Amino acid sequence: MKLPEANNFIEQIINEELEAGKFESVGNKIQVRFPPEPNGYLHIGHIKAMCINFGVKDKYNGKLNLRMDDTNPAKEDYEYVNSIVEAVKWLGFEYDKLVFASDYYDKLYEIAEKYILDGVAYVCDLSAEEITATRGTLTEAGKESPYRNRSVEENLKLFREMKAGKYPDGAKVLRAKIDMASPNINMRDPIIYRIAHVPHYRTGDKWCIYPMYDFAHPVSDAIEGITHSLCSLEFENHRPLYNWFVERSGLPKPLPRQIEFARLNITNMLMSKRYLKKLVDEGFVRGWDDPRMPTVMGLKKRGVPPEALKKFCADVGVAKAYSVVNQAQLDSCIRDNLNENAERAMAVLNPLKLTITNYVGEENLSFEKNPLKQDGGERDIKFTGSVYIERDDFSLNPPPKYKRLCKGGTVRLKSAYIVRCDEVKIGADGEAEELFCTYFPETRSGSAQPSEIKAKGVIQWVDAKYGVDAEYRQYKPLLKDEQYPDQDYAERLDTESEKIFYGKAEPYLFENGEGKAYQLIRCGYYKSFAGEKVLSEIVSLKDSFNK
């Protein structure tokens, strides 16, 4: 068998198993799954998990189920499943089937009865507090439940009564009979089913008992014929239990194997649902798709191309060591992608009027839409000799090595002419209000530059007559510092994280609202924005692109 080259330890394991013939009975088909719980929105951490799972699927020509791990009706809803599906599709991942853990409720129940019949599960009447109290501690063994040795018949009867709704929430649970003295606390008779008289968003009130993750997940994997169940490190301690459930399920081999990897952490990015929800609920951001959010929809709105995110995940790699990736690494991937693909346009956030005193009439200037793409096309911009430039591109007191405009200095208006600033009109606030310049016709872009007229800098501009008014929302990172702010997170929020500018932009920016990038020539970095539906509103990228 010809095996693909393994790019990480997971693929290495798969290769070894394939080589050993572990999956011959299923035609060497690898099956994986991506199993979010529909109780929140997908974020960049999930993207890493998707890249790993979809990556395995593609590499081995296998199958992947998008599975909603919906076994806790109190938290789940269609709102989330829809957003998850939407996010997966936007990222361009193609799954084979959309499935739900709740599809398996009948089968799961049946297997639970099998455990009872096999004498490895029992109904326990202990209260939640009592169970906690008898579970023991990290260093002490737990105590066996007094209900642990009920007969198979009694367990079956009780379990069926639980299912039939005879008992209130919390009155009874079904437990696995494993080992109360196990050093692995997960193995101390974990709960399989709990009673919850809560309607489920899919099954309604058909059930009043719901399976626990530790049971439902491995068994769902086995039901689907998953060969590799890839999850994050915190489930390592659950693996023995995973195997315990799967081995006793009676489901056909090959049984799924759980492999854990380190989850993604990025400096200054909080990904916990609890935290993100707070930001939304308490109005720190405009919603789950706010460009400052690390959610998939937030990233989309920020103008981040899916391919940049995939590249980032590929760069970061898959390993088991706890790590925090520097956000600069993400930014680099985004910049790379934008540099390669984004169409160019000019805009000024904070306009300063520049009038050319010796210019008459108007003309068209030609611009490349994307200098990196030979066939990127061109666009025309009107030039009337009266323009707006970025306020930062002019300085009353230029620092040493300043390359842009100052009084008496020259600068090139990109793709137009070199101008010299002759006069500065100072406003009441002491700041420059308008610049009066001379332009040099012979320096028109494209013509051979006369040696006597030079400009060190090149700045962007928007024509005063043809440029359109634009509102910019500029976002900064939500957190000033610290990875996990915990309870006092609110104090660390940067209240200036959203700033409004009223600037100018060339009309081209609005031709098709979304995902176009513009750049500030002065800084030479890219800012991307996802155009909102309202034309006058441009959302610029957060500060992370600043140097």
Added chain:
RNA sequence: UGGGGUGUCGCCAAGCGGUAAGGCACGGGAUUUUGAUUCCCGCAUUCGUAGGUUCGAAUCCUGCCACCCCAGCCA
């Protein structure tokens, strides 16, 4: 003082007994009508630590040390 994991450059990360890949960041230089891009060049005599085995170790063995995870009827 239980169990399960992990420790390779500032941050990720290859490496699987034959003499430390790559990316990000950083520094230097060249080209440039974006202080961007592109392009060169530099950036771990050393792999948590102390020993041992070996002709040879980041890789094998032993002991220490540090950090992470686990005591939800959440996932």
